[in-house]
Amino acid sequence: GENVEQHPSTLSVQEGDSAVIKCTYSDSASNYFPWYKQELGKRPQLIIDIRSNVGEKKDQRIAVTLNKTAKHFSLHITETQPEDSAVYFCAASGKYGNKLVFGAGTILRVKS
Amino acid sequence: DSGVTQTPKHLITATGQRVTLRCSPRSGDLSVYWYQQSLDQGLQFLIQYYNGEERAKGNILERFSAQQFPDLHSELNLSSLELGDSALYFCASSVGLADTGELFFGEGSRLTVL
Numbered sequence: 001g002e003n004v005e006q007h008p009s010t011l012s013v014q015e016g017d018s019a020v021i022k023c024t025y026s027d028s029a030s031n032y033f034p035w036y037k038q039e040l041g042k043r044p045q046l047i048i049d050i051r052s053n054v055g056e057k058k059d060q061r062i063a064v065t066l067n068k069t070a071k072h073f074s075l076h077i078t079e080t081q082p083e084d085s086a087v088y089f090c091a092a093s094g095k096y097g098n099k100l101v102f103g104a105g106t107i108l109r110v111k112s
Numbered sequence: 113d114s115g116v117t118q119t120p121k122h123l124i125t126a127t128g129q130r131v132t133l134r135c136s137p138r139s140g141d142l143s144v145y146w147y148q149q150s151l152d153q154g155l156q157f158l159i160q161y162y163n164g165e166e167r168a169k170g171n172i173l174e175r176f177s178a179q180q181f182p183d184l185h186s187e188l189n190l191s192s193l194e195l196g197d198s199a200l201y202f203c204a205s206s207v208g209l210a211d212t213g214e215l216f217f218g219e220g221s222r223l224t225v226l
Contacts, residue, residue, distance in 0.1 A: 032211035032212075043218065097210045098168035099167075099210055101170075102147075102155040104153075105154045105155075
């Protein structure tokens, strides 16, 4: 079945620095790759997503890149702010849109 | 507010018991997903329904079962509960299948098994 690996498990950066989180997926049929942010005690919420026919997508300080050949995708956050501190999850859809499998999560701490 | 409603928010029960968690998806959403999030753990996919039919199963234990009703609400039944079943159970919904767009999560049902 689909497996998604996510690294690193924790990431500490200084305010204003960039943060990069990387994921790999196993199912070559996966075609949708969202990223979710979960603040402490809250529900996960979508922050950005990318489809398999696109290599890169940007939304203000957040960008996602996808390398289909290598089955890698990454989240880039620039000019980090304390409010970016949260757990970030990558995910990949299964074949035919069945299931959305999440990575193990990355705890991002932005130090001010 | 995501529009996804989960009840109960909190539940405390004993080992060996059975509980039912309920989820009402956003209006118009046909897919419902259940995820388990244990302490310091990620989001473990349990099961997905689309328009009343089971579409995908993850690592769901045989003691757990779920269904989606004609009005599209869903229930997750957990039986013969063990201490390790203590977790936050999220329901999510989406308009179409998992590759069509955003999953909207409810606030979760926190289950504590004593």
